[in-house]
Amino acid sequence: MTTESKGRTALYFTVLVLSVVILSSLSMALWGEIPETLPSDQELVLQASMTIKEFGEANQLSNTVLKEVFGLASPEDLQRTLSSTGIPLETLSVEVNKVLSLESEHASKNWMKIRLKFVLWAIYLGVAFFLLKMRKITPALRRGLLLGAVVLFGIILGADPSPMGTVKDAVVLFGQTKVIFPPRLIAFTLMLTGGILIANKFLCAWGCQFGTLQDLIFRLNRDSKDRTGVMKQVKVPFAVSNSIRIVFFVLMTLAAVLWATDLIDPIDPFKLFKPLVLGVFSGIFIAVLLIASLFVYRPWCHFFCPFGLVGWLVEKISIYRIQVDYKTCIACDACSKACPSTVMEAVLKRDRIIPDCFSCGTCIGVCPTQSISFKAGKRSVPPAGKFET
Numbered sequence: 021m022t023t024e025s026k027g028r029t030a031l032y033f034t035v036l037v038l039s040v041v042i043l044s045s046l047s048m049a050l051w052g053e054i055p056e057t058l059p060s061d062q063e064l065v066l067q068a069s070m071t072i073k074e075f076g077e078a079n080q081l082s083n084t085v086l087k088e089v090f091g092l093a094s095p096e097d098l099q100r101t102l103s104s105t106g107i108p109l110e111t112l113s114v115e116v117n118k119v120l121s122l123e124s125e126h127a128s129k130n131w132m133k134i135r136l137k138f139v140l141w142a143i144y145l146g147v148a149f150f151l152l153k154m155r156k157i158t159p160a161l162r163r164g165l166l167l168g169a170v171v172l173f174g175i176i177l178g179a180d181p182s183p184m185g186t187v188k189d190a191v192v193l194f195g196q197t198k199v200i201f202p203p204r205l206i207a208f209t210l211m212l213t214g215g216i217l218i219a220n221k222f223l224c225a226w227g228c229q230f231g232t233l234q235d236l237i238f239r240l241n242r243d244s245k246d247r248t249g250v251m252k253q254v255k256v257p258f259a260v261s262n263s264i265r266i267v268f269f270v271l272m273t274l275a276a277v278l279w280a281t282d283l284i285d286p287i288d289p290f291k292l293f294k295p296l297v298l299g300v301f302s303g304i305f306i307a308v309l310l311i312a313s314l315f316v317y318r319p320w321c322h323f324f325c326p327f328g329l330v331g332w333l334v335e336k337i338s339i340y341r342i343q344v345d346y347k348t349c350i351a352c353d354a355c356s357k358a359c360p361s362t363v364m365e366a367v368l369k370r371d372r373i374i375p376d377c378f379s380c381g382t383c384i385g386v387c388p389t390q391s392i393s394f395k396a397g398k399r400s401v402p403p404a405g406k407f408e409t
Contacts, residue, residue, distance in 0.1 A: 025250045029314070032240045037310055040233065043175045044293045051130065051178060064113045066102060073098040081116065088119045114198075121197040129180075129203075137177045138210065141227050144169065148226040149219055149340075152394045157381040159239075159246035165226060166236040174229030179293040183211050183228050187326040188272065188284050195276025216331045220338040224321060224331055225378040230289050231321055235380065237313040238360060247358040247386060253315050255362050258375035261322040265329050272326060289320050317360035322376065332376050339396050342367055342377055342384075346402050349391040353407075355383035370401055 065078040076086045076098075086092060089112075090105055107115065148165055151157050157165070186208035193201055215223020224231050241249050275283040287305040291298050298306075312319045321328045335341070344367065356365040363375040364383045384392045 029241050029250050033237060033310075033314060036237065036240070040170065040175060040292060041295050043171075044178075045295050047175055047178065048294045048296050051133065064116060066109060066112060068101065068103040068109060070102050071099050072102065072105070075102055079116075085116065085119050085123065089115050118197055118199045121193070121199055122201060125193070125201045126203075133177060134181055134207075137173065137181065138207075140172060140177070141223070142214070144172070145215065145219070145222055145227055149222065152379060152381045152384070153340075155384055155390070155393070158385065159242075159244065162246065162380065162382075163236060163239050166232045166239065169226055169232040170229060170236060173227060174233065174293045177229075179229070179290040181207055182230070182290050183215070183223055183327040183331075184230075184284075184290065184325050186211060187330055188282075191273055191326070192276045192282045192285075195273075195278075196280040211327075212330070212334055216334045216338060218339050220335050220341040220377055220379045221331055222379055224328060224376075225380055229293055231318060231325075231378075233292075234309070234313040234318045234320060235360075235378070237310060238317050241314045245386075246382060249315070251314065253317075253360075255360075256316060256322065258322075258362050258366075258373070262329075262332070262375070264323050265325070268324050269326050269329050284324075284326075318378065321378075322361070328376065335377065336374075340394060341396075341399065342379065343393050343395050343397065343399055344368055344402075345391045345393070346400055346406060347391075348389045349402075349406070350389055351407050352388065354386045354388060355392055358382050358386040367399070368402070369407055370399065 064075075066075055070078070072086055072090055072092070075081070076083065083092075083098075086098070090097070090100075090107070092098065102109065102112070148157075151161070151165075186204055190200065190204050190208065193199060193204075211223050215221075215227065225235075226232065238253070239246060241251055241253060243250060272283045275281040286299070287302055289306050289309055291302055292306050292310075309320055316322075342364075349368075353368075356368055359365070359382055360378075360380065361375060363377045365371075366374045367377065379394065381394065384394065
């Protein structure tokens with residue numbers, strides 16, 4: 021490829037990333053984002069002879085917190101002594117701090133924005149689903165859909181919620197406080213069901229703000245037919261990327277449970293959409309990820325993302341997925357060559373282990389015999405000798 025083509029790709033990349041940073045800063049300021057930080061554990065003033073009301077006043081606890089901790093049924097219950105509640109004094113501090121943590125989590129959320137984001141996710145993914153199923157996604161339309169997702173779900177609606185956050189934040193919160201935030205569990209269930217189980221990795225493919233940004237950057241470094249890179253692109257073996265992702269997930273979980281530490285927070289790539297809180301280290305890490313996205317397909321998703329790992333397990337039973345009709349397939353390998361990763365090679369030949377498939381539809385667009393489709397059902401097995409040289 022010419023130096024001019026490489027220069028154009030570098031220019032598009034620079035403009036895109038700078039636009040995301042600048043516009044996300046403006047958006048964050050307009051939304052008035054609240055920092056999501058857990059309260060420090062309180063050293064409580066408590067004596068067995070204290071009434072619940074006195075205990076609340078001494079520790080500046082609201083009646084809502086007291087009701088949650090002690091299960092109060094009426095205002096008269098506030099006059100009960102701590103010794104009569106049945107809660108050991110040595111565990112009372114733990115119970116109070118659990119409730120305070122949940123209260124802090126709830127207060128840090130912009131619930132109007134969260135509801136709006138889920139509604140728009142449902143609409144956007146529905147449109148992408150229809151277009152993919154009807155074979156309507158062209159290279160230009162794919163870039164447009166990816167850009168639209170970055171703008172809508174990242175720049176405008178911000179870093180949170182994100183698919184990754186439903187897993188990472190749940191693990192970290194449990195590790196730090198031993199509590200589970202119910203709304204996050206609901207969000208995780210909705211994302212996993214609607215975005216993975218119904219349609220193979222669909223939320224990651226078309227709705228995740230950082231996932232779509234990586235995908236879009238990767239497509240900037242492709243020719244007009246979206247088949248090969250302007251600059252050389254690399255397909256990392258799935259055994260390598262997934263092994264790293266599993267080890268990272270284990271380390272993240274151990275750090276949260278054993279040391280109450282959020283291993284991802286210093287490198288959280290979703291902070292790109294709230295750049296006002298970006299530190300030097302996280303900024304450098306994200307910059308490396310974005311540059312790597314020009315050459316490797318979705319590096320964060322394949323090497324680090326905890327939701328990506330969970331989604332890879334669930335996509336084994338997805339209802340809608342990429343399917344091959346071996347009756348019309350001419351074994352030309354056009355689909356596996358154009359595929360951004362190694363997944364189409366595995367799907368085509370029905371390998372025992374199938375890598376992450378992001379349902380991008382590249383394989384559908386390049387197949388000369390329209391033998392590839394996005395539909396429900398179990399994948400067929402290729403006839404013996406179909407792909408022998």
